[in-house]
Amino acid sequence: MKLTIEDIQQAHERIVPYIHCTPILQSAQLNKIFGCELSFKADNFQKVGAFKARGACNAVFSMDQDSLSKGVVTHSSGNHGAALAWAAAMRQTPCTVVMPDNAPQAKKDAVISYGATVVYCEPTMAAREATVTNLITQSGASLVHAYDDNRIIAGQGTAALETLSQIGQPIDMLMAPVGGGGLLGGSALVVKQSKGSESTLVIGAEPEMANDAWQGYKSGVRVAKSAPNTIADGLRATLGVRNFEIITEQVDDILLASEARIVEAMKLIWSRLKIIVEPSAAVPLAVIMDQPEDFHGKRIAIILSGGNLDLDDLPW
């Protein structure tokens, strides 16, 4: 069944007691630099430090008591693992997160701190999926995939739902980073099905070095397998099946950013907005920095996806 904006509205009602309605930030200086009006949806201030709290919360609070008693399981090297652990803890549901053994210690610690069990595996997608399948067979736990799951896509879309409502006037463009496609897919559904924003462009922003979504979008054939390396660690995932379908139908374009630009954009956000965002969150602004003339005079909303990174290992 195809997701609609009603699903996203229901997701919002479901999760609103547990998540933050994060603020919209603006900077007169950034607007001056780029000659456009930028509104940043600061989901770096979200629970667990990333929009991933939205989808995980929606998934867990959609489950019935019987399923909950058997627990939830996922694989993740990043924010989704922490988000699912956080959401599961609120419903006293056992949560297991399969993580590649080379995941950063900070990410492992975050998952553990929310009370989940971590199971390590080799750092390949095959090993991650096989380990999850084993766990499900053993325990009957439910898989909550990081992005290829309608409950997750609907949850992530609530970031765009809040953004449109908070800005309260028509915008020319909404930009979001794209990795697995949960945030971009959910956001596109919201924008294209909301009254007054049907003509708002939805643009995905992706690292050049992890351009599987861009490739699939341009060719019409999803790239099923990729192992990209980019500083934007939240965007190393490969676009999901459901996500690909929504994105090819609803998104107006996917634009790419170089690694150097991503770092530059991240630093600019830190120094001008005085907030901490992770590299993935800076990819939309990096896209604008690359071709500012394409964005001149536009009203643009950018979803800042998260703020989790190792302060001892900054890219400058």
Add this chain to the structure above:
Amino acid sequence: MKLTIEDIQQAHERIVPYIHCTPILQSAQLNKIFGCELSFKADNFQKVGAFKARGACNAVFSMDQDSLSKGVVTHSSGNHGAALAWAAAMRQTPCTVVMPDNAPQAKKDAVISYGATVVYCEPTMAAREATVTNLITQSGASLVHAYDDNRIIAGQGTAALETLSQIGQPIDMLMAPVGGGGLLGGSALVVKQSKGSESTLVIGAEPEMANDAWQGYKSGVRVAKSAPNTIADGLRATLGVRNFEIITEQVDDILLASEARIVEAMKLIWSRLKIIVEPSAAVPLAVIMDQPEDFHGKRIAIILSGGNLDLDDLPW
């Protein structure tokens, strides 16, 4: 004439069209770590990135047209210079900022970017004051001192005025960093003269390495001259005459923090609140980290004074 809360309320009316009412931030995780309820007034999000915009704006918007036509002058190695330049530009008033020639390039650039003239001098307080006196003799411009000025103290106090109103319920303690004493002095007047917060403690937080305010507060004799070196560059100033008087009368204590703790507290604020604050802003939390048991169970407001620092030169 002694400053009262009415002066600060008037200052607030005067500057409110130009400044941000910055948000109050909380972190469930920080509250858990320290066993108290912390509310952070995020003046790192203020215009020019620091509470200094409040006082400078109040001073400039208090001046008559005749004085304005002759311009304003100050000496500053930091945020006050940028704040005065920003405020002066709004009133089309010539602004000259005397800066030590060894001031960080970023601070010089900030002042220039707001349209002020920078005059360099040797990096001693004597040279700074002599240069300012010369400029005033030549141009008839008005001095707007960074802290030893009632208009400045009243302006800075508006941060506390907003804080009390935003929190909306009694707090046990308000903490602010102390350098020249504009922010702490103005805040103390507000707290002690506001209905319902008369018994709220006002605590100044100062680096051990720049402890002139603490010395003066404990001995009753103002330290007139000091040239401290601390990572909290915003707090290297010596407590002003007016500021000393207010602080000895109104402030309940001044507590000290080591350099290492200041860095630790700054990093904790960055990683938990996902915001950029400069070292000076972290001094109150550093004080709490040192003796957490003294703050257990308390409702505490902390004014985060600013967010300007060189991202290429972090202390970790």
